[in-house]
Amino acid sequence: MTSFKKKLDEEIGEAPRFTKALQERIVHRAEQQQHPKQNSSWQYPTIIVGAIVTLLFLIAVGPWQRTEYVQHASIVELAQNEEIQQLSIVQNWDEDSFNAGRTGWIIGQQEYLKGADTKLLESILQKAVVAQKSDDYYVVRDFWIEFSNGQAVKLKMLKNNEQIAFLDVKTNQFYKVNDEEAVSVFTDFPFKEGVFKSTGLLILMVLFVVIFFVGWVAERVVRWKFNIPKEPKYVNISHQRTVYIFKLVGFIMLSIFNIKNWFIYIAADFTLILVSMLLLLAIEYYFGRHEKRHYLALTTTIFLFIVFIAFVIWV
Structure with a gap:
């Protein structure tokens, strides 16, 4: 009877149900989970x-980051012998940066596929001539152009009063357009203002x-x-x-x-x-x-x- 009473006390009586070691293990496990x-x-x-x-x-x-340039003689020869397939235009007055790129990858640029708009650019580039770079011109836009032979060039468009010029970013070659009628037509091209502006x-x-x-x-x-x-x-x-x-x-x-x-x-x-x-x-x-x-x-x-x-x- 005494033995049974002792066991009963250990289970539900005054004796603790969990030993001290068991309590420590339970607390330690809870701390690890927390x-x-x-x-x-x-x-x-x-x-x-x-x-x-x-x-x-x-x-x-x-x-x-793709290499978009291969050796080419001049943008004038490209415009005379190849058609423009894709054209991207971005307003940019910074001479040290270029913000236009492959269509579909740049935010805020104007994008054109082969059509009347690209034909107009072809026409103005065909009338461009190599000239000495002048500080009188200021940069207004960036042009990313892909021709039908797969070549792509980056041009900066510059203005000076009623004249326009182009700078090939890769070769640093400067081109001036002296045809006033062609410049007038190209100037009337419906360039959009920046969406933010x-x-x-x-x-x-x-x-x-x-x-x-x-x-x-x-x-x-x-x-x-x-x-x-x-x-x-x-x-x-x-x-x-x-x-x-x-x-x-x-x-x-x-x-x-x-x-x-x-x-x-x-x-x-x-x-x-x-x-x-x-x-x-x-x-x-x-x-x-x-x-x-x-x-x-x-x-x-x-x-x-x-x-x-x-x-x-x-x-």
């Missing part, structure tokens, strides 16, 4: 670095405010729908460190894009947004999936892509 191992939590900074390297590789081998600063500011407001409403709706808490902002220290590294790398990438002038390339912007949003989605899912925090990252990703596609179509 605070992932350091090596595990640092896998996402590694992923971020790998993704950025991939992004730089894609940009380095992208279509905007024609739209106006006030309308652009209103659009940015509308986009910001819609994004803010979408975030509030998702938080309310799935009961996602706003605070605490970070699940743990590892989450905070990973987000800080993500923001630092993002700032570095934006700086590189600005220095290299990569923002004009649609493919580069799309790749940057895609890589950044996928990384953000992965981080939020890893650290906050129990609170469904990744739903916010997914909402942001979808919203940004909709805005980006609409922007590309608009410009």
